[in-house]
Amino acid sequence: MTGSPVSGERGRHGDGPTTGGALPVADSSRLRRAAFRLIRLDWRAFSVMVVLNALASAAGLAGPWLLGRIIDEVQNGAGVATVDRLALALLGLALAQFLLARYAGLIGHRFGERTLARIREEFTGRVLALPVGVVERAGAGDLTTRGTADVAAVGTMLRGAGPDVLIASVQAVFVLGAVVVLDPLLGGCGVLGLTGIWFAARWYMRRAVPAYLAEGAANSELAEQLAATTAGARTVEALGLGRRRLETCQEAIGRCRATRTRTLFLRSVLFPIVDVSYAIPVVAVLLVGGVLLGQGAVTLGTVVAAALYLRQLSQPLDVILLNMERLQSGAASFARVEGAGLAPRADHDAAAPEPADDRLQVSGVHYAYDGGPDVLHGVDLTVRPGERLAVVGPSGAGKTTLGRLLAGMDVPRAGSVTVGRVPVAGLDPARLRERVMLVTQEHHVFLGTVRDNLRIAAPEATDDELRTALAAVGASWIDELPDGLDTEPGPGGERLDGAQAQQLALARVVLADPHTLILDEATALLDPRTARHTERALAAVLAGRTVIAIAHRLQTAHDADRVAVLRDGRLTELGTHDELVTAGGAYAALWRSWHGGHPE
Numbered sequence: 001m002t003g004s005p006v007s008g009e010r011g012r013h014g015d016g017p018t019t020g021g022a023l024p025v026a027d028s029s030r031l032r033r034a035a036f037r038l039i040r041l042d043w044r045a046f047s048v049m050v051v052l053n054a055l056a057s058a059a060g061l062a063g064p065w066l067l068g069r070i071i072d073e074v075q076n077g078a079g080v081a082t083v084d085r086l087a088l089a090l091l092g093l094a095l096a097q098f099l100l101a102r103y104a105g106l107i108g109h110r111f112g113e114r115t116l117a118r119i120r121e122e123f124t125g126r127v128l129a130l131p132v133g134v135v136e137r138a139g140a141g142d143l144t145t146r147g148t149a150d151v152a153a154v155g156t157m158l159r160g161a162g163p164d165v166l167i168a169s170v171q172a173v174f175v176l177g178a179v180v181v182l183d184p185l186l187g188g189c190g191v192l193g194l195t196g197i198w199f200a201a202r203w204y205m206r207r208a209v210p211a212y213l214a215e216g217a218a219n220s221e222l223a224e225q226l227a228a229t230t231a232g233a234r235t236v237e238a239l240g241l242g243r244r245r246l247e248t249c250q251e252a253i254g255r256c257r258a259t260r261t262r263t264l265f266l267r268s269v270l271f272p273i274v275d276v277s278y279a280i281p282v283v284a285v286l287l288v289g290g291v292l293l294g295q296g297a298v299t300l301g302t303v304v305a306a307a308l309y310l311r312q313l314s315q316p317l318d319v320i321l322l323n324m325e326r327l328q329s330g331a332a333s334f335a336r337v338e339g340a341g342l343a344p345r346a347d348h349d350a351a352a353p354e355p356a357d358d359r360l361q362v363s364g365v366h367y368a369y370d371g372g373p374d375v376l377h378g379v380d381l382t383v384r385p386g387e388r389l390a391v392v393g394p395s396g397a398g399k400t401t402l403g404r405l406l407a408g409m410d411v412p413r414a415g416s417v418t419v420g421r422v423p424v425a426g427l428d429p430a431r432l433r434e435r436v437m438l439v440t441q442e443h444h445v446f447l448g449t450v451r452d453n454l455r456i457a458a459p460e461a462t463d464d465e466l467r468t469a470l471a472a473v474g475a476s477w478i479d480e481l482p483d484g485l486d487t488e489p490g491p492g493g494e495r496l497d498g499a500q501a502q503q504l505a506l507a508r509v510v511l512a513d514p515h516t517l518i519l520d521e522a523t524a525l526l527d528p529r530t531a532r533h534t535e536r537a538l539a540a541v542l543a544g545r546t547v548i549a550i551a552h553r554l555q556t557a558h559d560a561d562r563v564a565v566l567r568d569g570r571l572t573e574l575g576t577h578d579e580l581v582t583a584g585g586a587y588a589a590l591w592r593s594w595h596g597g598h599p600e
């Protein structure tokens with residue numbers, strides 16, 4: 001009944017590693033395996049739920065059978081006492097069915113909640129295990145949608161549609177089985193009479209999913225057009241665009257109407273067919289039963305019971321049909337939630353040996369983004385402990401990419417990046433942080449206090465250590481904040497500007513105390529005076545440590561111990577500033593043209 005779980009979902013279809021940034025989506029077979037695994041993890045509750053449902057369905061079957069018995073007994077001249085006994089049994093079994101179904105529902109909901117909690121936890125674990133590069137390329141929107149709307153849709157499926165369809169399916173199987181047991185020929189008639197519903201449901205489902213997706217898209221488009229017109233009302237008025245906007249909105253309304261008419265048409269075909277189809281098996285059983293009754297092959301009670309059973313079948317079938325779409329969209333969401341586990345995982349090796357020293361070694365490194373062309377072509381570079389290396393080159397040369405590889409955020413396609421002969425990307429985050437850290441100009445201020453923000457880098461640090469780190473990067477503004485380290489930056493609280501956020505990030509670096517620091521435009525947001533102050537403070541804190549600066553100002557290159565020049569993903573020059581200027585290559589030309597405007 002669930003159909004293809006990936007029909008019409010928003011993400012990329014298929015299985016396996018991601019391309020083009022989007023996270024993968026699990027295919028049907030992987031989804032089935034995931035569902036069985038979740039059931040196995042809570043198989044006791046699941047089995048109890050199924051058994052109780054089966055018992056409730058069995059108790060429900062007694063009704064028509066007992067009614068048939070009453071008819072037969074009355075026909076055979078039985079007394080009131082017999083009929084009373086049978087009627088009492090009818091009542092008792094109806095009560096048993098009610099209680100069993102309720103208890104099964106309770107266990108089913110508990111199973112659903114536990115499974116949903118498991119799915120949420122697994123999703124969080126999987127997302128946390130994703131390499132930073134994959135998270136960045138997937139985008140916040142995709143991950144957020146999977147973690148919220150998709151998990152919520154799976155929850156709705158587990159709480160509602162899933163158990164309802166399971167219960168209804170068990171009921172339907174029992175009811176059909178009862179008719180077959182009662183009389184195989186009448187049972188066969190009933191099953192044949194139901195084939196119409198099967199074909200109608202298939203016809204509907206094939207068309208309903210794309211039709212409802214089109215309706216949703218048309219609704220979104222209309223909402224967007226209306227919102228854009230409202231937001232830009234002044235511009236629309238000023239430029240006399242009213243007529244054009246009206247036409248655009250009318251077109252959107254037209255598309256909305258067309259898609260709604262389409263879904264209405266589908267429903268208007270399905271529901272009458274289904275209603276008529278419910279009557280067909282009953283009519284078939286009554287006709288064939290009448291003939292058999294004439295031949296004395298069955299009793300009147302059997303025919304009545306069979307007809308009542310088939311009439312009773314409409315209730316579970318209705319539940320199944322009504323929930324098919326919810327199951328489809330729930331399964332599509334489940335495919336997206338499970339898909340997060342198919343993305344390449346950060347390959348941290350807890351058993352990775354301790355790096356022998358702090359020497360960074362880049363050997364024959366090639367790197368390509370998401371299966372695209374190589375953007376680094378066989379880069380070899382050794383960074384000596386304690387040295388200051390500036391990486392320069394034109395835009396797009398691969399400086400940032402090299403910085404990310406050195407910081408272990410991405411893994412080379414070929415070749416290796418090691419620290420003390422251990423692959424950098426294999427070190428777990430805590431050990432990596434002690435060795436290498438990348439500081440870029442994107443500085444996130446996390447929810448929580450300034451203290452929380454700083455302790456991310458050093459969970460054990462005391463307030464004094466936090467203040468010392470802030471002082472080291474020149475963040476004297478902390479003393480002016482009303483609540484000091486307890487201040488909660490962010491919306492509704494104290495707002496930190498870009499430079500302050502950057503200083504907070506730099507203070508985190510001071511606290512993490514890495515041996516090697518990779519600066520990618522780390523001080524670019526600060527005004528020149530603050531930048532100089534921060535750089536001076538950093539220089540004092542990081543004295544004797546390795547600094548790899550991705551330099552956009554040639555002054556940084558001039559002050560470095562060595563300069564590496566990247567061009568089109570290749571390391572073209574490497575040496576001290578003086579050596580490179582003397583060599584008269586591209587760096588020398590760059591230096592001369594820059595130096596012309598910035599005399600020493």
Ligand SMILES: Nc1ncnc2c1ncn2[C@@H]1O[C@H](COP(=O)(O)OP(=O)(O)OP(=O)(O)O)[C@@H](O)[C@H]1O
Pocket residue numbers: 137369372375393394395396397398399400401402
């Ligand atoms: N996320 C990405 N996906 C695909 N290609 C990328 C991605 N990031 C960078 N590239 C490509 O990789 C190449 C190297 O980019 P990179 O950002 O490393 O260069 P850069 O020297 O740091 O440039 P800039 O000085 O402009 O920051 C460029 O061709 C760029 O288009």
